Amino acid sequence: MMSGLLGGKVAIVTGAAGGIGLAIAHLFHEHGGSIVLADVDEPGVRRAAEAVGPRAIGVGCDVTEEDSVQYVVEEAVRWSGRLDVFVNNAGVTRDASLRKMTVADFDTVMAVHLRGTWLGVRAASAVMRESGSGSIINMSSLSGKSGNPGQTNYSAAKAGIVGMTKAAAKELAHKGVRVNAIQPGLIRTPMTEAMAAEVFQAREADIPMKRAGEPAEVAGAALFLASSLSSYMTGAVLEVGGGRLM
Known part of the structure; x- marks a missing residue:
C-alpha cells in the first residue's frame, strides 16, 4: 500500500495535459495515487504523464464522445484493476457577447462541459457502484454562480454542472459513491492569462485576497474531496476563489 492520502488509489483526471488538470494529477501522484491523465491532446497528455511520475499514464480522450x-x-481498470476517483476537469471557452456568439460556439461549450461531465459521471459511477465506493469530482466555476458578461454559454454550463452534481450525488450515495463539485474563481492558467491584461487586473482587484489563485490551490481542494478526509461529504460545492462572491 502506498503512503499518502491517496495511497493505493487510482484516479482519472480529464483535461490533464496542462493547467488545473495537470496540477491535480501532480498532487494526486505526490499523495500516492496512480493517475490516468486524459486529454484531447494525446501527445501533450502523454508528455504530461511522463512528467508526473512513474505511476501515471496519458490517454487521449474526447470527453464529448461516449466511446472515448x-x-x-476501461483503460484505467485494465491498467490498475480498479477506479477510485474521477475528476471531470476538461473545459473550453468560446467567449462572446450574445450578439456575436455563434450557435456553434454555444454548442461546443455545452458539449464539453455538460455532456462531457455527464458522460464521465455515468462511466465512472458504473464501475464505482460495483465496488461500493468512489469519489467523483466535477469542475464548476464561480462563473456558474454569478454569471459573467460574454460567457452566457460558459456560465450556463458551469451552473448546470452544480445541478448535475447534486442530482448524481442523490442517486449514488446509497452505493457508496460520492459526487462533489469545485467552483474555482480567477485562477492563473493559460486560459485566463489569454484575457486582456486590464480585464485580468480588474477582476483580480475585486477579489478580497487581492490576487488570482494558482492551479495547485484548486488541486488541494480536489485532493480533499478525493480522499477519506471528506468521507461524509456528497453533493457539496467548494468555492476556491479567494473570497470572491462570498
Missing part, C-alpha cells in the same frame, strides 16, 4: 470516455475508464 468509456475507453478511458
Whole structure:
C-alpha cells in the first residue's frame, strides 16, 4: 500500500495535459495515487504523464464522445484493476457577447462541459457502484454562480454542472459513491492569462485576497474531496476563489 492520502488509489483526471488538470494529477501522484491523465491532446497528455511520475499514464480522450470516455475508464481498470476517483476537469471557452456568439460556439461549450461531465459521471459511477465506493469530482466555476458578461454559454454550463452534481450525488450515495463539485474563481492558467491584461487586473482587484489563485490551490481542494478526509461529504460545492462572491 502506498503512503499518502491517496495511497493505493487510482484516479482519472480529464483535461490533464496542462493547467488545473495537470496540477491535480501532480498532487494526486505526490499523495500516492496512480493517475490516468486524459486529454484531447494525446501527445501533450502523454508528455504530461511522463512528467508526473512513474505511476501515471496519458490517454487521449474526447470527453464529448461516449466511446472515448468509456475507453478511458476501461483503460484505467485494465491498467490498475480498479477506479477510485474521477475528476471531470476538461473545459473550453468560446467567449462572446450574445450578439456575436455563434450557435456553434454555444454548442461546443455545452458539449464539453455538460455532456462531457455527464458522460464521465455515468462511466465512472458504473464501475464505482460495483465496488461500493468512489469519489467523483466535477469542475464548476464561480462563473456558474454569478454569471459573467460574454460567457452566457460558459456560465450556463458551469451552473448546470452544480445541478448535475447534486442530482448524481442523490442517486449514488446509497452505493457508496460520492459526487462533489469545485467552483474555482480567477485562477492563473493559460486560459485566463489569454484575457486582456486590464480585464485580468480588474477582476483580480475585486477579489478580497487581492490576487488570482494558482492551479495547485484548486488541486488541494480536489485532493480533499478525493480522499477519506471528506468521507461524509456528497453533493457539496467548494468555492476556491479567494473570497470572491462570498
